[in-house]
Amino acid sequence: MGNILEVKELKKNFKNFSLKDISFSLPKGYIMGFIGPNGAGKSTTIKLIMNLLKKDGGQIKVFGKDHIQYEREIKNHIGFVYDENHFYEELTLHEMKNIIAPFYKTWDENMFDKYMKFFQLPLNKKIKELSKGMKMKFSLAIALSHNAKLLIMDEPTSGLDPIIRSELLDILQDIIQDGEKSVFFSTHITSDLEKIADYITFIYDGEIILSTTKDDILDNYCVVKGGLDLLDKDTQKAFVGIRKNNYGFEGLVDSREKAQKLFKENVVIEKPSLEDIMLYIVRGNQYA
Amino acid sequence: MLNLLLKDLIVQKKSILFVFGYCFFLVFAFQGLEGTAPIAATTAAVYLLIQYSFAHEDKNKSEILLNSLPISRKDIVLAKYLSIFLYLGLAMVAYMAATLIVMAVKIPIKVQFISLQGITTSLFVVSLMASAYLPVVFKLGYLKAKMFNVAMFLLFFFIPMGLISLSQNPEFALSLNKTLNSFASWSDWQIALLIAGISLLMMCVSYCISLNIYNNREF
Numbered sequence: 001m002g003n004i005l006e007v008k009e010l011k012k013n014f015k016n017f018s019l020k021d022i023s024f025s026l027p028k029g030y031i032m033g034f035i036g037p038n039g040a041g042k043s044t045t046i047k048l049i050m051n052l053l054k055k056d057g058g059q060i061k062v063f064g065k066d067h068i069q070y071e072r073e074i075k076n077h078i079g080f081v082y083d084e085n086h087f088y089e090e091l092t093l094h095e096m097k098n099i100i101a102p103f104y105k106t107w108d109e110n111m112f113d114k115y116m117k118f119f120q121l122p123l124n125k126k127i128k129e130l131s132k133g134m135k136m137k138f139s140l141a142i143a144l145s146h147n148a149k150l151l152i153m154d155e156p157t158s159g160l161d162p163i164i165r166s167e168l169l170d171i172l173q174d175i176i177q178d179g180e181k182s183v184f185f186s187t188h189i190t191s192d193l194e195k196i197a198d199y200i201t202f203i204y205d206g207e208i209i210l211s212t213t214k215d216d217i218l219d220n221y222c223v224v225k226g227g228l229d230l231l232d233k234d235t236q237k238a239f240v241g242i243r244k245n246n247y248g249f250e251g252l253v254d255s256r257e258k259a260q261k262l263f264k265e266n267v268v269i270e271k272p273s274l275e276d277i278m279l280y281i282v283r284g285n286q287y288a
Numbered sequence: 289m290l291n292l293l294l295k296d297l298i299v300q301k302k303s304i305l306f307v308f309g310y311c312f313f314l315v316f317a318f319q320g321l322e323g324t325a326p327i328a329a330t331t332a333a334v335y336l337l338i339q340y341s342f343a344h345e346d347k348n349k350s351e352i353l354l355n356s357l358p359i360s361r362k363d364i365v366l367a368k369y370l371s372i373f374l375y376l377g378l379a380m381v382a383y384m385a386a387t388l389i390v391m392a393v394k395i396p397i398k399v400q401f402i403s404l405q406g407i408t409t410s411l412f413v414v415s416l417m418a419s420a421y422l423p424v425v426f427k428l429g430y431l432k433a434k435m436f437n438v439a440m441f442l443l444f445f446f447i448p449m450g451l452i453s454l455s456q457n458p459e460f461a462l463s464l465n466k467t468l469n470s471f472a473s474w475s476d477w478q479i480a481l482l483i484a485g486i487s488l489l490m491m492c493v494s495y496c497i498s499l500n501i502y503n504n505r506e507f
Contacts, residue, residue, distance in 0.1 A: 047507070051355070052352060052506065054506055071358075072359070076358040082352070086350050086352045087350070088299050089347070090302070090344075091298065095298055099294075099295045099299075103291060103359055
């Protein structure tokens with residue numbers, strides 16, 4: 001199982017923010033969700049992969065090749081969707097497509113027509129006349145119409161209504177079925193990832209907090225609820241993050257086994273959502 | 289490369305139509321400029337098209353899109369330089385069309401046609417302008433480069449005025465005459481080729497500077 005995307009000890013320094021030696025990899029045929037709060041480094045990482053920002057250190061390999069040395073070859077097989085659209089607003093969708101299509105060696109006009117119909121996009125409408133959701137759909141139609149092997153998406157579902165969001169998730173799941181393509185997907189909407197992601201990479205303050213399979217995370221992490229009398233200095237150390245109120249506590253533990261051993265039958269142990277995990281890790285003991 | 293040039297034409301189709309209309313207006317406005325009307329008109333038209341071209345990229349932050357497509361930064365920069373010649377060609381066609389229309393409908397104004405001297409001078413002025421402006425706009429982007437733009441625009445007015453007043457200085461006039469006399473034996477074509485060569489050289493140097501800047505640019 002080869003990696004379609006490999007990031008090793010990637011570094012980028014800004015005045016007020018640094019990406020600190022981040023590493024993760026995405027195997028061929030899977031969807032990776034890239035989560036983290038605003039300003040954690042998600043867009044910076046994506047921009048570094050796309051060589052829109054220059055890295056200060058580390059290595060990025062796409063399809064096993066250096067992302068700068070083989071930039072054109074690699075980008076020919078990448079479909080991208082960013083949180084903002086950067087199309088020429090004065091042009092119609094048809095004109096914009098005519099500008100972009102010739103740059104891709106593997107552009108598939110039939111596939112483009114299929115997605116335009118599926119998303120109900122009017123070819124003769126100017127881009128500036130489209131809603132945010134429609135612009136995002138057009139961006140997706142472009143990204144999906146040149147047989148890309150890797151889809152890189154920065155918040156693609158923001159601005160989309162739940163029906164289109166759900167359809168997009170179905171499309172993403174559909175395109176990885178042949179085992180040759182992968183999707184790298186940054187989002188705030190973690191419920192989307194619970195539906196489709198195989199891997200989760202969580203970035204916070206420029207550091208990778210965890211990067212593993214979604215099942216691993218959801219099987220191991222657990223939310224523990226119980227009375228305040230169960231908490232002391234030692235038991236509190238077991239929590240990644242904890243929230244207390246007058247009636248009891250609720251906290252995240254990174255190992256179900258550890259929680260069971262520590263609290264036995266005295267607590268309620270629940271499966272967390274990705275959002276729970278993100279919130280508890282980010283907030284830590286701030287709730288306490 | 290051709291795709292990038294076509295892209296600039298498609299994005300600027302309205303501006304190009306405007307420039308055609310503008311050239312028509314300039315045939316009237318510049319009729320008093322003895323011998324230099326075609327040069328002033330075509331240079332102004334190219335100046336506008338360069339500005340519009342970068343303004344479109346800036347407005348939509350489209351450089352992020354272009355740099356995410358399988359296009360090298362070298363091609364993006366080169367296309368901008370080649371498009372200058374395309375704009376100059378278009379501006380000349382627009383000016384010639386305007387003069388022909390004025391003549392065909394017999395509007396009673398003094399029309400000046402584009403000569404070989406006009407073409408080479410336009411090429412030189414446009415190359416000088418683009419060679420100075422493009423590295424700055426590639427470095428700073430369209431909005432931040434606006435200040436430079438204003439300064440350059442003023443220089444293009446004041447330098448010729450300064451040269452005119454300088455030519456009234458007898459010593460300068462003498463040395464200028466000497467220099468010009470050394471070209472007296474040259475044919476018009478030879479002088480045109482020399483000016484075209486100098487223009488191309490300026491553009492090449494400017495292109496190398498711009499490429500170096502753009503290769504290190506972050507979006």
